[in-house]
Amino acid sequence: MHIVVCLKQVIDPEITPKYFKIDPETNRPEISDTDLVLDSFAENALELAIQLRDKTPGATVTALCLGDEESEDVLRRALAFTANAAVRVWDEDWGNLDGQAVGHILAQTIASIGGAQIVLTGYQASDIEEGLVGPVMAEELGFPCMTHVSDLDVEEKSVKATIEVEGGYAVVSVPSPAVFTIISSETNVPRLPKVKDIRLARSKPIVLLESEDLTLDHERCQAGVKLERAYVMNREVACEILPGNDGNDLAGKLADRLLELKIF
Amino acid sequence: MSRILVFANQQGDGLSSGAKEALLFGSRLASSTGGEVRSVTLGPFAEVGAREAIAYGASIAYTISNPLLADYDVELFVNSIHSVFQQSGADILILSFDKMGKDLAGRLATRTGASAITEVIDFNFNDDKLSWIRPIYGDKAFGEYSTTRQKVVVGIRQRSQNEEGPDATRKGEIIEVDYTPTKDMIVTKLVVKIQAALADIRLEDARIIVSGGRGIEGPEGFNELQVLANLLGGTVGASRAACDAGWVPSNLQVGQTGAVVAPDLYIAVGISGASQHLAGITNAKTVVAINTDPEAPIFKRANIGVVADYIKVIQPLTEKLKKVLV
Ligand SMILES: Cc1cc2nc3c(=O)[nH]c(=O)nc-3n(C[C@H](O)[C@H](O)[C@H](O)COP(=O)(O)OP(=O)(O)OC[C@H]3O[C@@H](n4cnc5c(N)ncnc54)[C@H](O)[C@@H]3O)c2cc1C
Ligand SMILES: Nc1ncnc2c1ncn2[C@@H]1O[C@H](COP(=O)(O)O)[C@@H](O)[C@H]1O
Numbered sequence: 074m075h076i077v078v079c080l081k082q083v084i085d086p087e088i089t090p091k092y093f094k095i096d097p098e099t100n101r102p103e104i105s106d107t108d109l110v111l112d113s114f115a116e117n118a119l120e121l122a123i124q125l126r127d128k129t130p131g132a133t134v135t136a137l138c139l140g141d142e143e144s145e146d147v148l149r150r151a152l153a154f155t156a157n158a159a160v161r162v163w164d165e166d167w168g169n170l171d172g173q174a175v176g177h178i179l180a181q182t183i184a185s186i187g188g189a190q191i192v193l194t195g196y197q198a199s200d201i202e203e204g205l206v207g208p209v210m211a212e213e214l215g216f217p218c219m220t221h222v223s224d225l226d227v228e229e230k231s232v233k234a235t236i237e238v239e240g241g242y243a244v245v246s247v248p249s250p251a252v253f254t255i256i257s258s259e260t261n262v263p264r265l266p267k268v269k270d271i272r273l274a275r276s277k278p279i280v281l282l283e284s285e286d287l288t289l290d291h292e293r294c295q296a297g298v299k300l301e302r303a304y305v306m307n308r309e310v311a312c313e314i315l316p317g318n319d320g321n322d323l324a325g326k327l328a329d330r331l332l333e334l335k336i337f
Numbered sequence: 338m339s340r341i342l343v344f345a346n347q348q349g350d351g352l353s354s355g356a357k358e359a360l361l362f363g364s365r366l367a368s369s370t371g372g373e374v375r376s377v378t379l380g381p382f383a384e385v386g387a388r389e390a391i392a393y394g395a396s397i398a399y400t401i402s403n404p405l406l407a408d409y410d411v412e413l414f415v416n417s418i419h420s421v422f423q424q425s426g427a428d429i430l431i432l433s434f435d436k437m438g439k440d441l442a443g444r445l446a447t448r449t450g451a452s453a454i455t456e457v458i459d460f461n462f463n464d465d466k467l468s469w470i471r472p473i474y475g476d477k478a479f480g481e482y483s484t485t486r487q488k489v490v491v492g493i494r495q496r497s498q499n500e501e502g503p504d505a506t507r508k509g510e511i512i513e514v515d516y517t518p519t520k521d522m523i524v525t526k527l528v529v530k531i532q533a534a535l536a537d538i539r540l541e542d543a544r545i546i547v548s549g550g551r552g553i554e555g556p557e558g559f560n561e562l563q564v565l566a567n568l569l570g571g572t573v574g575a576s577r578a579a580c581d582a583g584w585v586p587s588n589l590q591v592g593q594t595g596a597v598v599a600p601d602l603y604i605a606v607g608i609s610g611a612s613q614h615l616a617g618i619t620n621a622k623t624v625v626a627i628n629t630d631p632e633a634p635i636f637k638r639a640n641i642g643v644v645a646d647y648i649k650v651i652q653p654l655t656e657k658l659k660k661v662l663v
Contacts, residue, residue: 086475090612090634093477102474173446173453196439199613201473201480202593203455204434204492208443217412217524220439233528239348239436241533246526254439256594259583295485297452301468302481308615312626314642320649327625327650328657330641334623336544336601337569337662 074132074227077189078122079179079210080151081112082144083200093305100303111147114195118255120263121225122193123154129227133157135189137182139167139175145279152274153266159277160186164284171296172201176209178294181287183214189250191232196220196254207254217251223258339372339467342427344418345390345398346437347378352389355433358498362457363431364394369462372429375399377421377514379406379414387511392503399425399514406518410525411440413518419448420516427488434492442492451488458497475593476616496541496597496620533588538572540589540596545571545604546621548591550614551578552607552628552647559585562606565655568662574598576608592617606647610635627651 085108094103111119119136126132135158136151138144148159162182170178183189192214197204204220211218219234223242226233231248237256247253255261266274284294315326331337343363345356352360363374376395378386380402387398399421406413418441422430430445432438434455446453459470461481469491473480540546547566549559559573566573574591575584591598593613599620606627608614615638618624626639627647636642643650 084474086613087611088477090477090637093474095478100480102478171453173443176443176447197594199475202475203453204439205443205446205453205455208440209447209453212444212447218440218444219411219525221436237436238530241531243530244528246528248524257581258587297446297486297489298454298469298482298484300480301483303473303478305478306472306476308619309637310624310640312636312639312642314631314636314644318645320645321653323643323645324650324653325657327641327643328654328661331602331625331658332661334602337658 074129074191075187075189076122076125076132076134076191076193077183078115078119078134078136078151078156078193079206080115080119080136080138080147081195081198082109082138082140082147083112083198084108085110086113086199095303095305100300109143109146111150112195112198112200114197114199114255114257116195116263117257117261118193118195119151119154119156121255121261123156123264124261125191125225125227135160135186137162137179139163139178148279149274150266152277153271154264155270159279160282161279162282162287166284167294169296170294171298172203172205173209173297174294176206177213178287178289179206180210180213181289182282183210185282185287191225191227191249192216192252194252194254196256207252211252214250214252217247218254219245219247219251220254221256222253223256224260225253339366339370339429340425340427341367341372341374341429341431342422342425343374343376343390343395344430344432344441345376345378345386345395346433347380347382347386352386352393353433353435354500355435355438355493355495356390357393357500358495359431359433359493360390360393360395361498361501362493366429366460367394369460370467375425375427377401377418379417381407384511389503391509391511392505392507394507396509398509398511400511401514401516401518403518405520409437410523412522412524415441415444415448416522417516417518419445421514422449424514429488430490432490432492433495435495438492442490446490449488449490450486451490452484452486453490453492454482454484455492456494457491458494472616476612496599540572540574540591540598543572543598543600545569545602546574546591546598546600547571547604547606548574548576548608549579549585549606550576550608551582553579553584554607556584558647561651561655565651568655568659571600571602576614605635605639606651608635609633610638
């Protein structure tokens, strides 16, 4: 069984708004290299991929990333999680793709590396949150796609997926091959890789594929949306800080202010 | 002029809240661009939904009343909506980017060769050019996007639209579409569905929420918040940090990946105010922050701030309010 997990490198979502700036020339955040991390839901997907492999005899995990050289960090991280192989796809023309174009290219990459029985992605990347790559890949590959998946259980010819639905959750049996988009849950909390594995990961190969290695549709490699303008939100509210340090006194002042709202 | 088709999904007795938002967004778009709104509703009771969609602004409401569509199945819904999208000649398909919408948007766009734009909260229409506005970078910024293809699938962010009531006097036409989904399209099988233990008050509907974060330092502190919430007729919420720590169940999470709430009063206790958390309270009317750190970003969103250890404030606050309210 071949499991492919798609990993995106994103700007650290926890950067505090105070330090977050958009460069008006490029419409992109002003960042330094240290601000880039593996998308958190993709990391949940990676954890799940490794767990599934370890439970399934003969299974392998390939980590796949579309990105420039810098994004190899996320693949090294996957190798430190003991992924069996890492593939990076990149072309200089791909600086402004959207989720649909990424989905097309990743789908073709998966086809070119021999397909997969299980394809995992994060459910929405924490930078732009398009939430498109998984479903788009599924449509391209002709696979079914389940979104909001927290856990998977591999069976003979199908996979049991635990999915979050309106008002609760459901377990659904899905024929493989299939695409699953992963949410965080207590079962897929990313591990802390062992120091030994981190060291080993440094010398493992990362396969590089370029556009000429793939069978791509030129039209589908074009972004369907174009960012015309980006601007930082200013939602600052003038906060009335209640004066004082004594808890009891502050509680009294707060109670008065709350009662003034006349909503109780 | 734009031809707009809205997926008006039914849930329980009526249209889902997402469907209403999508229809209201569609109507707003239509009146700016001089277009008209049509809707599509699926399932044996589609006609009821169609009438509701008309009251929310659709002038033509398509239905596919096939009984196979009674329960949601992603393949059946993608095929059916795709067929109506094609037959209607619409160039803009609008749907709520709720759980179902997240299944559908990317697949429908790819199948129709349309652009896809998700988490949309607003649009701009200037000099005949239409652009879509959505939050980006965990709600730290807005992005304004144009599309490059003739058609576009638009996913509306949940709870981003002001809810207006329907207008039952509106007239429209209901058209049953000639499309027959078949059993063999279904590839997945439901094994079991488990309803989560329902909170007394749904966070989304709560008028008062007392929310706790990592600063609460454990499940015990949440009991205090619960007492205050009960007194005020509200409910308890939490940050992701508190949910991840296992202090409260994950269905109490407020924020980008949790519930998007719109209470009259939101009391954030021991919550720093990360943008992903604030994304869930954009529409809260009054926000109160109780936090030991005067620099915490929550004070930039709060209307009333208390810089203090919550342990010293919550109990006396509850006592004082109890005297007045009980
Ligand atoms: C993709 C993505 C999605 C996310 N989605 C969400 C989401 O939906 N919801 C969400 O909440 N987060 C979400 N997060 C996480 C978010 O970025 C923050 O990490 C999280 O909100 C922090 O929770 P917190 O404020 O409780 O904890 P912290 O940031 O650790 O803040 C704790 C606060 O408590 C204060 N404090 C400590 N002790 C006390 C005391 N005794 N009395 C009073 N105050 C005290 C501290 O000063 C501090 O400000 C998401 C992150 C990512 C990457
Ligand atoms: N450039 C990329 N390379 C590999 N995987 C990606 C890339 N972009 C998105 N993905 C995957 O798709 C998920 C959802 O991303 P998005 O559709 O951008 O919200 C991510 O969590 C990744 O798993």
